[in-house]
Amino acid sequence: MPVLPGAEPYHHEGGDVGVLLCHGFTGSPQSMRPWAEHLAAAGLTVSLPRLPGHGTTWQEMSRTRWEDWYAEVDKAFADLRGRCAEAFVMGLSMGGSLALRLAEVHGDAVQGVVVVNPSVVGDTPLLRLAPVVKWVVPSIPGVAGDIKKTGVAELGYTRTPVRAAATLPRLWKLVQADIHKVTQPVLVFHSRDDHVVKPASTAFLRARMGQNLEIRELTDSYHVATLDNDAPVIFEGSLDFIRSHASVPLTKDL
Incomplete structure (x- = not known):
């Protein structure tokens, strides 16, 4: 299946600190590319994979499920850890949920987590009904x-x-059930005005996580904040976060 121009994965070989970026549901690496390039310019090794079924057609995505998307980022994380001394994970929307799941599963192998408008709670009625709706209609209007x-x-x-969306509740439940396992530093960027992910996801993290959690509000962006007015705040904030929590130099000695 041909990949849409601009939706290709991105990789940059940099220093001994690596960053894995996870894009969102029905999106593509394009929404994360400027962020990835900003981190790469700072000397980091960066991996931005394309999730299965994304960046092609929604019909192809209909044949995939959350396990396929997680398997892709898990594979990318293993590769990153094999090339870097330390690795951070970051994500947008559902990609934030995948990033948190990586931190739950891999523990101390994840040095820190940065998420933007993470989706960890099923607070959209239509998505909650997706397991039933999938038998009636193949697709609904997009959220991109x-x-x-x-x-x-x-x-x-x-x-x-809808069939792909119907698998999201299982991912959310796993992330919610194991969120106590995330003891690494976590930085959340939360848009005050978000028309896709409701405040319940950030509220859940605030209620269930400890002092390792920091939440910063974005006042001039909607859901896809990585392409919005507050993108520089995210890019610089995440880079400062890495500098604060990495224990090895970001760039290789020349």
């Missing part, structure tokens, strides 16, 4: 493109494959 900044577009599907 929630951006405040004029002239900026997200490369994502205009339709949401």
Whole structure:
């Protein structure tokens, strides 16, 4: 299946500190590319994979499930850890949920986590009904493109494959059940105005996590904040986070 131009994965070989970036549901690496390039320019080794079924057609995505998306980031994380002394994981929306799951599963192998408008709670009625709706309709209107900044577009599907969406509740339940295992430093960027993920996800993390959690509010962006007005805040904030928590130099000695 041909990949849409701009939706290709991105990799950069840098120093001994690595970063894995996870894009969101029905989105593509395009929504994370500027962030990835910013981290790469700072000397980091960066991995931004394309999740199965994403960046092609929603019909292809309909044949995938959350286990496929997690398997892809898990594989990318293993590769990153094999090349770097330390690794951080970061994600947008559902990608934030995948990043937190990696931290739950891999423990101290994950040095820290940064998530932007993470989706960890099923607070959208239509998605909660997806396991039933999938037998009635193949797709519903898409959720991509929630951006405040004029002239900026997200490369994502205009339709949401219901069969794929129906697998999300299982991912959310696992992340919720094991969130106590995340003892690494976690930084959450939360858009005050988000038309895709409701405040319940950030509220859940605030209620269930300890002093290792920091939440920063974004005041001038919608859901896809990595492409929005507050993107520089995210890029610099995540880089400062890495500098604060990495125990080895970010760049290789020349």
